[in-house]
Amino acid sequence: MLKGHCLCQGVQYEYQGEIDEVAMCHCHQCKQAQGTPFATNAPVQLSAFHIVQGQALLKSYFASPNKRRVFCSNCASPLFSQRMDMPEVIRLRLGTVKEGHIPAPAYEIFCDSRSPWLETNVDRPCYPANKP
Secondary structure, eight states, X not given: XXXXXXXXXXXXXXXXXXXXXXXXXXXXXXXXXXXXSOEEEEEEEGGGEXXXXXXXXXXXXXXXXXXXXXXXXXXXXXXXXXXXXXXXXXXXXXXXXXXXXXXXXXXXXXXGGSOTTOOOOTXXXXXXSSOO
């Protein structure tokens, strides 16, 4: 099981499963939404993800018509994103995980948008756009 929370700890969650796929995303939206040169995400099943505190603090923003980004309205911590055409899966922002095992990233996506000053692991696949 994983446990995590936003910066102010107003939103707390549990994931009753294991992370088995981790990606680093360099797309412009992730960089702007996170305020970092990439986002580290993992797809998880929504049915096993539970907000245990702070449901009322959650807010959504649609940066594109098909994808909502969910964050804490109090501290603005990004928690997950969800594509509307894949409602059973969310992409958990792994920086919010405070308890549980997270494997190393398996690949990087949108590498054509990678910040030029950022050095990355050359042994990890780096796709120019989304994973094929």
